Amino acid sequence: MNRGPQLSKxxxxxxxxxxxxxxxxxxxxxxxxxxxxxxxxxxxxWPLGTVLxxxxxxxxPERLFEILGRRSTRSILWFxxxxxxxxxxxxxxxxxxxxxxxxxxxxxxRAAIRAIAVVPFVLPTVVVAAAIEVAxxxxxxxxxxxxxxxxxxxxxxxxxxxxxVVGGRWAGLDRRPEEAARVLGxxxxxxxxxxxxxxxxPVIGSAGVLVFLFSFTxxxxxxxxxxxxxxxxxxEIYRNAIFRQEFDVAAVLALIQIVVVVLLSxxxxxxxxxxxxxxxxxxxxxxxxxxxxxERVHVGAVGLLTTIVIGxxxxxxxxASLRTGVGSGLGVANxxxxxxxxxxxxxxxxxxxVTSLQFGAIAAVLAxxxxxxxxxxxxxxxxxxxxxxxxxxxxxxxxxxxxGFGYLLAFTVxxxxxxxxxxxxxxAVVGLPFVMASVVPALRAVDQRYRxxxxxxxxxxxxxxxxxxxxxxxxxxxxxxxxxxxISLGEFGATSFLARGDTAFTAPLAIxxxxxxxxxxxxxxxxxxxVILGILVAMVAALAEWRRDGATVTL
Amino acid sequence: xxxxDSSSGLDVGNATVTFASTTAVADVSFSVPSGSxxxxxxxxxxxxxxxxxxIAGLETLASGIVSIGGQDQGPVPINExxxxxxxxxxxxxxxxxxxxxVGFGLKMRGITGAKAAERISEVLDLVGLDGFGQRDVQTLSxxxxxxVALARSLAPSPRVLLLDExxxxxxxxLREDLVTELRSLFARLNVTVVHVTHDQQEAFALADDVLIMxxxxxxxxxxxxxxxxxxxxxxxxxxxxxxxxWRDSNGIVVAPVPSLTLVDTASSSEVLDVARGxxxxxxxxxxxxxxxxxxxxxxxxxxxxxxxxxxxxxxAVSVGIDIKKLHPLSGS
Numbered sequence: 001m002n003r004g005p006q007l008s009k010x011x012x013x014x015x016x017x018x019x020x021x022x023x024x025x026x027x028x029x030x031x032x033x034x035x036x037x038x039x040x041x042x043x044x045x046w047p048l049g050t051v052l053x054x055x056x057x058x059x060x061p062e063r064l065f066e067i068l069g070r071r072s073t074r075s076i077l078w079f080x081x082x083x084x085x086x087x088x089x090x091x092x093x094x095x096x097x098x099x100x101x102x103x104x105x106x107x108x109x110r111a112a113i114r115a116i117a118v119v120p121f122v123l124p125t126v127v128v129a130a131a132i133e134v135a136x137x138x139x140x141x142x143x144x145x146x147x148x149x150x151x152x153x154x155x156x157x158x159x160x161x162x163x164x165v166v167g168g169r170w171a172g173l174d175r176r177p178e179e180a181a182r183v184l185g186x187x188x189x190x191x192x193x194x195x196x197x198x199x200x201x202p203v204i205g206s207a208g209v210l211v212f213l214f215s216f217t218x219x220x221x222x223x224x225x226x227x228x229x230x231x232x233x234x235x236e237i238y239r240n241a242i243f244r245q246e247f248d249v250a251a252v253l254a255l256i257q258i259v260v261v262v263l264l265s266x267x268x269x270x271x272x273x274x275x276x277x278x279x280x281x282x283x284x285x286x287x288x289x290x291x292x293x294x295e296r297v298h299v300g301a302v303g304l305l306t307t308i309v310i311g312x313x314x315x316x317x318x319x320a321s322l323r324t325g326v327g328s329g330l331g332v333a334n335x336x337x338x339x340x341x342x343x344x345x346x347x348x349x350x351x352x353x354v355t356s357l358q359f360g361a362i363a364a365v366l367a368x369x370x371x372x373x374x375x376x377x378x379x380x381x382x383x384x385x386x387x388x389x390x391x392x393x394x395x396x397x398x399x400x401x402x403x404g405f406g407y408l409l410a411f412t413v414x415x416x417x418x419x420x421x422x423x424x425x426x427x428a429v430v431g432l433p434f435v436m437a438s439v440v441p442a443l444r445a446v447d448q449r450y451r452x453x454x455x456x457x458x459x460x461x462x463x464x465x466x467x468x469x470x471x472x473x474x475x476x477x478x479x480x481x482x483x484x485x486x487i488s489l490g491e492f493g494a495t496s497f498l499a500r501g502d503t504a505f506t507a508p509l510a511i512x513x514x515x516x517x518x519x520x521x522x523x524x525x526x527x528x529x530x531v532i533l534g535i536l537v538a539m540v541a542a543l544a545e546w547r548r549d550g551a552t553v554t555l
Numbered sequence: 556x557x558x559x560d561s562s563s564g565l566d567v568g569n570a571t572v573t574f575a576s577t578t579a580v581a582d583v584s585f586s587v588p589s590g591s592x593x594x595x596x597x598x599x600x601x602x603x604x605x606x607x608x609x610i611a612g613l614e615t616l617a618s619g620i621v622s623i624g625g626q627d628q629g630p631v632p633i634n635e636x637x638x639x640x641x642x643x644x645x646x647x648x649x650x651x652x653x654x655x656x657v658g659f660g661l662k663m664r665g666i667t668g669a670k671a672a673e674r675i676s677e678v679l680d681l682v683g684l685d686g687f688g689q690r691d692v693q694t695l696s697x698x699x700x701x702x703v704a705l706a707r708s709l710a711p712s713p714r715v716l717l718l719d720e721x722x723x724x725x726x727x728x729l730r731e732d733l734v735t736e737l738r739s740l741f742a743r744l745n746v747t748v749v750h751v752t753h754d755q756q757e758a759f760a761l762a763d764d765v766l767i768m769x770x771x772x773x774x775x776x777x778x779x780x781x782x783x784x785x786x787x788x789x790x791x792x793x794x795x796x797x798x799x800x801w802r803d804s805n806g807i808v809v810a811p812v813p814s815l816t817l818v819d820t821a822s823s824s825e826v827l828d829v830a831r832g833x834x835x836x837x838x839x840x841x842x843x844x845x846x847x848x849x850x851x852x853x854x855x856x857x858x859x860x861x862x863x864x865x866x867x868x869x870x871a872v873s874v875g876i877d878i879k880k881l882h883p884l885s886g887s
Contacts, residue, residue: 447646449642449644449646450649452611452613452633452640452646453640453646455633456634456638456708457634457660457707457708458635458660458663458664458711459634460634472649472650
């Protein structure tokens, strides 16, 4: 019997049950819809709308085409595209062997490699940039802020995406077609190419697109590692808006960015849908233990690669944070200096950590509250719900820089832009997709029969919500909130556009400013601050990951 | 002892439920007297589960009426109908332990503390799960989970107990044990029960009355013996598992197995020849012989007979039936 339509019917029509979000209690019943509409309307739609209006109407067609036709614009776009393409290709080259080994072999240290490989993804961009910079120096490669450092940082940062997205599918892939090919006489490689690769292709493509997207919208890494000469769309939106007051140019660049991001998101969605259609349900995944010497070498080499690629920069960063200059001994001087005032910063470096933690807490609570409410709206209200879901996921694709620029343009009324509150609120917007990614599947997984049973046992709609739904999504909400907290701690793109008085100066801003000036003592402070921030973020993310139980955060 | 409301007879009048353009339940009417059990039997897609959900208030009636103890339930919200419902997949609240699951309905009625605890252990005892209170529901076996679900729906003394394929997810042996237990439990509690199933044996074992549905419509309604010996059409006969159904000059004819015998002699006036010829295929099932008989006329007929003689391919047989036991059916 087909229950699907019945259940949706139930939600749509029955006044006594199902759509109890709107159980005829006027405004109170509308809360789950109103909260996301107001929140996303003010903090996503309005600022992005302002950017679009500015670039399309405000600038005027003549100026728009003049800016688009500029040589500098074209070279910015070209560099942005090719570095993103190179980053995606390299990340796949590094990530696929790791994904394969983690998906197909069981061996001692597998969990460790998996954990190590995922660490960089949660690290703040400024910390990643600092680690790569230090690693290049330690290896005595003076690349003079070349592209290599940027690409290395993007690989370091995004390899976790390939491992998670591709590795996850790979591990769950039915092995029987490959076995059938082997039995029919194919060599291992031929069997892989004929039976496994075609089934993995969409998800590899999807991961590639995702890495391309993140590299395309990369900001902090390029600002720090690229120096003044390496310009991408993101850094030029920032420079034009903040330093040159060229809002028109910034708006046109933001328009290009939005168009590219939307196109790529469509490609990614299509790829994912193709995969979903292709392989569903019953599968017999397997992991086998290492048997031959060749396999041992293979797995060992991949483990070593992972450790060097990921562990190298992190170790280099930590060691460098213990030195006050080239060739100096190891010590905690840099860490002690964090408490000293420094002219570059409005407060001591240590105080920026406190500010970041406060903002993180506010952002996490806000993202959780709005995220859970929005998740209810998304799962309850069919098409309207889907529109809200799309709006809530926008910040994941459209970069934080564009969002920050939107705030700069839109929030001129009441001097909102200068309010220190805007920073944690903006962080909550950036963290919202992560809460949604965790809570929406959890809420969808709540069996409708639980609610029906509770109602039949005498529970009023509000009671069902309190005693059934909320307890069942609690873990997912905390996981999402944890990620939102971690993201807030490292958020740099949007923050760099917003107010920065002495009460609103975050740790990532401090790291960026300390790194961008010459001087061993400033640099030492930046590295020490990076280590502390990195450890804090990793701890929060690990805690969130550990708390999750069944609830999956997918990107 | 658990007391159930005495005024708990259920009346369903001309109930119709529609989904978009399809009618899932069409103009269904029946009554279940207080304290008796009705099994709604039908193949999947027949609308039986929808009917049950409509009684619970989980589906809205397009027209018709559901009343309990003479009182129209239309305007009564689900949570005030005081019904018990048990789902096939039992739908135990996964975040609560056994006693919190069982006590949920009590809590909703404001019964807490020692009074609730007493009641919880009473019903757990009743379903044979004494001492299971602190267990995590995720650790229960299928049969235990189903018993907890039963205890949960019984705890607040429902006016009507609704069972949606309650034993569907259990294996056969467990199922037969539970059916026996449920029957004696329902008799003891004197509770009004509506039970939905696609399993004829389960329905017959549990119910005072059986209602057979097909495509949203009631095909036949009556006590099990009536249904078995007087099926109204070939669908009912086939669905109930009659093996001997055929067409003769009177239309469709059903012969209950025990009345069908092998005859050696030529037909007497009371015995109607059913098949005479050579056995082409034999299968021995549940103590009966299913024979494929190639008749002298050239046609082949499948029949099931009671016989303690072993049959083999090539045997010549003659099968007849007492004319008084034949049931001519109307309809196609």
